[in-house]
Amino acid sequence: MRPESSGATPSCVAAWLVSLFALQNDAEPILGDLAEEFSAIESGSGTCAARRWYWRQSLRSAARLFWMAFRSAPWLIACTTLAGLLILWYSRNLPTRLVCAVIDRDSSFYMNHFSIWQFTLNYGIPAVGMIVAVLVGCLIAIVASGREIVATATFGMFELVGAPILMWALFVATQAFFGHHLMFSEPSSAAYIPLTISVIYHFGGVGGLVLYFTQPFTAVLLPVFGGTVIRNARMRPQRRKLPA
């Protein structure tokens, strides 16, 4: 005997994942189709089977929709990624300048409160850096209308993986062009890593180390978070129009 429908609903996380990657006009019918099949599978094979099917479909669909959104506007995504990297490059000193300006303004206060000065320097600069990353994600999402998540995720991944590779390629090309006399005569930068970690731990404690090691992940996640904010703001008027 087949189990009856229990009125269970599909995972909202899986649905949210699909809605993030779908083009704006596709999100509603795709989620509707998934819900319809979920309800049919649930009444035929039970809630667990339906939930498993829904997750599998959502993950496969999200990957496919990501690729489709990228393929349908590769130049737009390449341009927004490049613009985002340029903005980040020109604003790279902004967090330090901003925090130092705040400290300079109330220098007498900070001179008498060393721990607050230390805290502001250790956490203020990364915090402003994070806000800048979210704002860059928002800007990219505003330009890449309908492809917000694809554009910001591409930017984040390029920032994490592509930019260091590009820098390395430029370095190798420069070495090949100008000859070996420009090669490092000093120890490799890898030798400074233990020193860097101990300095960060000394001044920033465990929090400083956490910030240091999570930096690569935040580089990807924060622009995507900015893109999600813009995407949700754009989708809100559409959701209001839907019947209950």
Added chain:
Amino acid sequence: MSSRDNLGDFEHLVMLALLRLGEQAYGVTVRQEIASRTSRDVSIGAVYATLDRLQFKGYVKSQMGEATPQRGGKRKRLFRVTAKGAEAVSRTHGAIRSMAEGLHLAEKLS
């Protein structure tokens, strides 16, 4: 007419599913039609990605349908093949037929 006007493998399957389903063609029915006739487990995202590409080429048209409680109050997107799309299907069929002409596939594969 260029070689780009011919349909790809999955595009061809989706167009045939749309022609079979007529006015009942939307994401769920297209996915199920392909799954039941070809035993290919395709994702709904792949179906929509292909349908969007076909719509961009002018081979299909779409309109929003009704919302039902089973769909969580979300509307269907109904698709239909245009005259240009029907021509593309027939052209692709013609190309496959002419390539297969004279080949005794059963003998070749045995």
